Amino acid sequence: MSGQEQPAGSGPGAVAAPGETAPDEAAPKDGSAEETEERDQPQNAWAARRDLVDHSPRTMKVGAHSRFGGGYTAGDQHGVSGGRVTGDVVMGSKTVHHWSFPGLSTAASASGEIPRRTLERLAASFVTADDAFDGLVERLRRDRVLVLSGARFTGRRTAALMLLHRLGATPVLALDRDTTPGSLADRFTARDDGTDTDRGDDRARGYLLCDLATRRGNALRETHLLGAADRLAEQDAYAVITVGPTAVLEDDVSPADWRPPTAQDVLAAHLRARTTEETAGRLLGLPDVKEFLHHGHQLREVAAFAQLLGRYAAGEVTEQEVAGFSLGSLENQVQEWFEEDESAVHLRDKAFLIALAAFDDGPYALTAELGDLLYGFLQQTENRSRVPEIPVFGTHVGKRLQLARAHRHEAEEHTEWGPVTQTKAAFDDERAALVLLREVWTGHPSARPALIAWLRRLADDGRPLVRTRAASTVAVLSRTDLPSAMALVIEPWATAGRFRHRLVAVNALTLAHHIGTPNIPRILDAWSTAEDRRLHWVAVRAYALIGPERPAQALAALRDATRALHRRPGGPDDFDGEMARELTQAVELLLLSPADAEVLTDLLSRLDDEPAVRDLSLGGFVNACRRTEDDERYGTPLVLRWYARAATDDDRTATEGIARLWREALGDPGHTRLALTALADWVLAANRSTTTEWALAALLPRLVTTPPEYQRLSHLLRTMPGEDGNPPPEVAARLLSTLPPR
Known part of the structure; x- marks a missing residue:
C-alpha cells in the first residue's frame, strides 16, 4: 500500500486550522513522543517511487509507471515533459510583455461614443461560432434591448457591438459601468449637447453597457428592461447589455448566451483583414502560430497576436518576438491575477489559484479544500489578530474555473486501493502552474510565510497525492530561488524527526533536479557525508531516484555510505539497521532504472570487494528480483523480463551478469533464503504465464555450474508448495527437467 506509513487519524481530518500547533510539533494525545516516532515507519522505497510517479503534476511527469532517469531509453520518454514546458522557457528570468488588445478591452466601456469607423473595422474581422448570431440580431430588433451573457474575454463586447452594427445603430454610446439596474432607463435619453454629429436623421442610435453591476438585493428585473425598451423605442435606439455567467438576474429575465468562436477562426479572420489570403495561410501554418493556438489563449490575446503577426509579415518584428508572445501574454495574465485589488480577484480566489497551481489536473474538491486552508494562512498574514473566516457555501465552481482559465473533466486518479474516477480541475494552459508559482514566490515575497506554513501542513497530510504535490510545488520554487527554498522548506523537512517529512524533501529534490534546478547532485554529495544522519537518509533515497543519470557516482556514494555504516564505533542501533535497508533499496531501484546495464556491470565488479559492499550488491539484486510488472503478485518479474529481452538481443553481458548474480545470491549464506523465496515466486508466476515459463526455462540451466547449485535448485522445484499451500x-x-544434472 502506497500510504502504508500513514498513522491512525491522519488525513484530511488531521489538518489543524491556521494558528494551531502543527501535528509534528504537538505532543501526542495517546502516548509518548517515542511511541509516536515508533509508529512513523519509512515507506518502502519502491512504493514511494510509485507514488511519486503516480502523483507528480503533468508538467513533471515521467512515463506512467516508467523508471526515473534522463533522456530517452528504450523508446520511453523520461524526464520532465520532454523539456517543452519547464526549463528556461518557463522557469527562467521573467520577462513581462505589455500587449495592447484593440477593440476587446472592457476598459473601453466607460461613457463615450464608439464611432462608426471603429465598428466597421471590427466588422471586417468578426466571426461567429454558429448561425445563432442572426437570431440574436432579430431578437434585438424586436425587443430593443438584449442582455448578452458570457464569460470575460470571450469576445462578448465585440459581439454586442456587432449586433448594434448589424442593425445600423451608429454611432454607439458606451455607458458607464457604474450604471445600476434601477437607473438603466434613465441612461437611454437622446443627447442634446450638439456632439451627435456622426448620426444621420435616418439612423438609429446604439447603446452598449458592459458588465452591468448586479448583486443580491439589486438584481436586474424585467421591469428594468421594459422601462428601458420604452425609452429606446421613443428615440429609435437599441441597447445591448453584457453580463457575466453569475450575474444576479430575476427569473423572468432571459439572457442570450454568447458562444465564442474558436481561437483559430478568430485569428484567421483577423489575419485576412490585415493581409492577403495567401499570406494569412502562410502565417497560420507557422509552428509558433500552431503552438500559440495549442495553449488556449483568450480572444483578446488572439486579436493582439494577429496584430503582431501582421507586423511580422511586414518585416517589422522578429521571429523571436512571435515565439515569445504566447508566454508573455500568460505572464501578463498571472501578474493581473495577483496585482489587481480585492474587488477584481478576492484573496480567497488568489488562494485557490495557488492551490490549483500546486494541484493542477488533480481532484477539484481536494484543490478547493486545500485552497481554503491556504486562504486561512493568508488572512493571518494580513492580520495576525484576525480569526480566519472561510465561507462554507456560495462558491461558484464555474466562476472559479473561469477566472483561473481552467476546466473540469473526469479522469482516473491512482490511489493505494487502485484507480478511481474523480472530477479534476486543470489549467487550460499547462504552463500556467509553473508561471504562477514563480510569480507568487518571487513577485510577492510577503506571501511566503503563509505559503511555507501551508506547504509544511501539506507535507504532514495522510494522502500521498497531497504530499507529492507539496514536493512538486517546492521543486518549482527551488528552480526559481534555490537558496530560499532550501533554507525555508527543504532543509527543515530533511532534518525533521518524521520519515514522512524527510520523504517529501527527497521528492522535492528529485523533482527539482528533473526540471533543471542546478546543484542538486552537489547537495546530495554533501549530505551523504554529513554528520546529521537524517540528511544521510535523504541523500540515499534521492540517489536512488536521480542516480540513473550518474550511476557510477551514485553507486560510489552508496558504497561509501555502506562502509561508513559498518565502521561506525559501537554496536549497530535501529537507525543503522534502517540505513542498511535504505542502501539496499537504493541499489534495487538503480537496477530497475534506465541505467540497468551500467549498474549491473558495476555490481558484478564489486562482488569480491569487502563483505559490506558485497552484501549491498546482492541484497539490492534480490530485492529487484521480487518486483513484478504493475506490482501484481504473480505478474511478470521485471528482472526476468530484462533477462528475456537480453537473450533475444544476444546481449551476453546482461544474460551472463544476471545469471552470475543469481548464483552468488543463492550460494551466499546471508542471502540464500530470500533468494530461494524470490525464485519460488518466479516459478509461481511461470505457472500462470507461458512467456514467463519460457524465460525462466532459459535462465535456470545457467544457474547450475556445480553439484551444490543443482541440489539446491532441484530441491526447491521438487518441494516448493503451490499457491496458498497447494x-x-x-x-x-x-x-x-531443464536443469543439467551434476
Missing part, C-alpha cells in the same frame, strides 16, 4: 505447481516439474 501441492507443487505443474510447471515446477517441467522446469526441473
Whole structure:
C-alpha cells in the first residue's frame, strides 16, 4: 500500500486550522513522543517511487509507471515533459510583455461614443461560432434591448457591438459601468449637447453597457428592461447589455448566451483583414502560430497576436518576438491575477489559484479544500489578530474555473486501493502552474510565510497525492530561488524527526533536479557525508531516484555510505539497521532504472570487494528480483523480463551478469533464503504465464555450474508448495527437467 506509513487519524481530518500547533510539533494525545516516532515507519522505497510517479503534476511527469532517469531509453520518454514546458522557457528570468488588445478591452466601456469607423473595422474581422448570431440580431430588433451573457474575454463586447452594427445603430454610446439596474432607463435619453454629429436623421442610435453591476438585493428585473425598451423605442435606439455567467438576474429575465468562436477562426479572420489570403495561410501554418493556438489563449490575446503577426509579415518584428508572445501574454495574465485589488480577484480566489497551481489536473474538491486552508494562512498574514473566516457555501465552481482559465473533466486518479474516477480541475494552459508559482514566490515575497506554513501542513497530510504535490510545488520554487527554498522548506523537512517529512524533501529534490534546478547532485554529495544522519537518509533515497543519470557516482556514494555504516564505533542501533535497508533499496531501484546495464556491470565488479559492499550488491539484486510488472503478485518479474529481452538481443553481458548474480545470491549464506523465496515466486508466476515459463526455462540451466547449485535448485522445484499451500505447481516439474544434472 502506497500510504502504508500513514498513522491512525491522519488525513484530511488531521489538518489543524491556521494558528494551531502543527501535528509534528504537538505532543501526542495517546502516548509518548517515542511511541509516536515508533509508529512513523519509512515507506518502502519502491512504493514511494510509485507514488511519486503516480502523483507528480503533468508538467513533471515521467512515463506512467516508467523508471526515473534522463533522456530517452528504450523508446520511453523520461524526464520532465520532454523539456517543452519547464526549463528556461518557463522557469527562467521573467520577462513581462505589455500587449495592447484593440477593440476587446472592457476598459473601453466607460461613457463615450464608439464611432462608426471603429465598428466597421471590427466588422471586417468578426466571426461567429454558429448561425445563432442572426437570431440574436432579430431578437434585438424586436425587443430593443438584449442582455448578452458570457464569460470575460470571450469576445462578448465585440459581439454586442456587432449586433448594434448589424442593425445600423451608429454611432454607439458606451455607458458607464457604474450604471445600476434601477437607473438603466434613465441612461437611454437622446443627447442634446450638439456632439451627435456622426448620426444621420435616418439612423438609429446604439447603446452598449458592459458588465452591468448586479448583486443580491439589486438584481436586474424585467421591469428594468421594459422601462428601458420604452425609452429606446421613443428615440429609435437599441441597447445591448453584457453580463457575466453569475450575474444576479430575476427569473423572468432571459439572457442570450454568447458562444465564442474558436481561437483559430478568430485569428484567421483577423489575419485576412490585415493581409492577403495567401499570406494569412502562410502565417497560420507557422509552428509558433500552431503552438500559440495549442495553449488556449483568450480572444483578446488572439486579436493582439494577429496584430503582431501582421507586423511580422511586414518585416517589422522578429521571429523571436512571435515565439515569445504566447508566454508573455500568460505572464501578463498571472501578474493581473495577483496585482489587481480585492474587488477584481478576492484573496480567497488568489488562494485557490495557488492551490490549483500546486494541484493542477488533480481532484477539484481536494484543490478547493486545500485552497481554503491556504486562504486561512493568508488572512493571518494580513492580520495576525484576525480569526480566519472561510465561507462554507456560495462558491461558484464555474466562476472559479473561469477566472483561473481552467476546466473540469473526469479522469482516473491512482490511489493505494487502485484507480478511481474523480472530477479534476486543470489549467487550460499547462504552463500556467509553473508561471504562477514563480510569480507568487518571487513577485510577492510577503506571501511566503503563509505559503511555507501551508506547504509544511501539506507535507504532514495522510494522502500521498497531497504530499507529492507539496514536493512538486517546492521543486518549482527551488528552480526559481534555490537558496530560499532550501533554507525555508527543504532543509527543515530533511532534518525533521518524521520519515514522512524527510520523504517529501527527497521528492522535492528529485523533482527539482528533473526540471533543471542546478546543484542538486552537489547537495546530495554533501549530505551523504554529513554528520546529521537524517540528511544521510535523504541523500540515499534521492540517489536512488536521480542516480540513473550518474550511476557510477551514485553507486560510489552508496558504497561509501555502506562502509561508513559498518565502521561506525559501537554496536549497530535501529537507525543503522534502517540505513542498511535504505542502501539496499537504493541499489534495487538503480537496477530497475534506465541505467540497468551500467549498474549491473558495476555490481558484478564489486562482488569480491569487502563483505559490506558485497552484501549491498546482492541484497539490492534480490530485492529487484521480487518486483513484478504493475506490482501484481504473480505478474511478470521485471528482472526476468530484462533477462528475456537480453537473450533475444544476444546481449551476453546482461544474460551472463544476471545469471552470475543469481548464483552468488543463492550460494551466499546471508542471502540464500530470500533468494530461494524470490525464485519460488518466479516459478509461481511461470505457472500462470507461458512467456514467463519460457524465460525462466532459459535462465535456470545457467544457474547450475556445480553439484551444490543443482541440489539446491532441484530441491526447491521438487518441494516448493503451490499457491496458498497447494501441492507443487505443474510447471515446477517441467522446469526441473531443464536443469543439467551434476
